[in-house]
Amino acid sequence: MVMETKIATDKLRVSFGKVTVLKDVTIKVHRNTITGFMGPSGSGKSTLISVINRMIDFENNVRIEGDADIDGKSILDGSINPIELRRRVGTVFAVPIPLPRSIFENIAYGPKLKGITDRTTLHRIAEDCLKKAFLWEEVKDRLSTSALKLSGGQQQRLCLARTLALKPEIILLDEPCSGLDPISTAKIEDALSELKSEYTIILVSNNTKQIARISDFSAFFYLGELIEYNTTDKVFTTPAESKTEDYIQGKFG
């Protein structure tokens, strides 16, 4: 089957001051797949994510070289509006950050910013997104209660639902399950596996087992370099690099 490229970087190099955290990374992420980014901390995987959603704009003293594009169009060039880009590229952070508002308001936030004000439409979006994030059954009777009252796992699914409400093309998840219990983790993984038919998903995780379970492609980063990138099957059964093998087997990281 021929894979369409959704996101591509070309010799992407990112430095904070004098420290280079991403070294000439060239990678093609395919449409409607889950791609797992793994690697020990400091490997540059989160930095790569922050280039794709341009959250890197909030950091000081950054230098970016090379290129990154979505659908063949550069996202680093000056004509790109980062605010519009972030509506196409949804992000779920490691620590769930519900806004201090109701469950419903958290999901309606993005659509409202886009100018949708009709209550019925917003409620339909909320229901739809909460169902996709496997959270609807747990919260359907208390949409107006504060999102801060949800458990950690529920909050993270709310953040996923909130991201879906933006109708993005790409979903970036930066270690979304790092603080969650196994049951919540399983629910998020189930949701992601269903979602990939509609979205292109990048999952950053330190948990190699999780990457092996749900991703189609896996990339291994080490000290800012892309060491290996292939189908998850290949990476986990016959890794080309010994570093990848060591990492997967838990010898370092």
Place this chain on the structure above:
Amino acid sequence: MIDRAVLKEQFVKWVLVAFALSSLLFLFLIFAFILGEGLPLFLKVGVKKIILGMKWAPTKGYFGIFPMIISSFLVTVGALVIGAPLGLSCAIYLSEYSGKRMKILLKPAIELLAGIPSVVFGFLGVVYIVPLVRNYLGGSGFSLISTSLVLGIMILPTIISISFDALVSVPKTYREASAAMGATKWQTIYKVIIPSAKSGILASFILGMGRAIGETMAVIMIAGNALKIPTSLLDPLRTLTGNIALELAYATGDHRLALFSTGVVLMIIIMVLNYIANFGIKRKIAK
């Protein structure tokens, strides 16, 4: 044998405790003193005749301070109408938009504004604002609007610094989450940051009100001190604080006691405001 160092340690601790408690003692003494002097007249004349009385002629047995209560209320609201939007805008600019250099320039300026003696504000009010109001709006210039304007500027430092603290304490993650959902900076400020900092911002307004209602010197210089309820922005008025400061020097007997009664009313109003402000701040911390 008891170690000398331990003894010394104990000694220092108890001295510090004594000093710390002394502020409580002073507060208690002030309360006791004002209540002791101010309450007898309430018992003699009646609470209603003082608080709701319209006529103030203490040498003739009229102790009504209702016009002054209303006047104090009006200048305080007036100060807030001017100071709140200005102060909040400044705090938002400082916490969300300004660069390091602008902060270095603005923060000391705001602190300096807080340090300017109120008589200087009053002086500037008399020399500039009163004539401006007289020439362009009419009346004598000594008026509700002039007083509100000067008080509005005087409470700015309080509003700015407390609102600023409330705004910067909103977690950075909220800003990131909002930005990641495609919100612009202003949308984030308006929809996430201000609502999150709401209780601190309200506390800053209430403490600003406390400052405005307690201000005396600048007010006597600009307000005109007339003994009636103002009916327009250009009317002169007399506040509770102004009443005490103007008459204490020559008051004797019941007149003197009446001024203490004015003080009791003022103290209760300020206590209520402080209580509300503290409640707001505590609720924020509890969250």
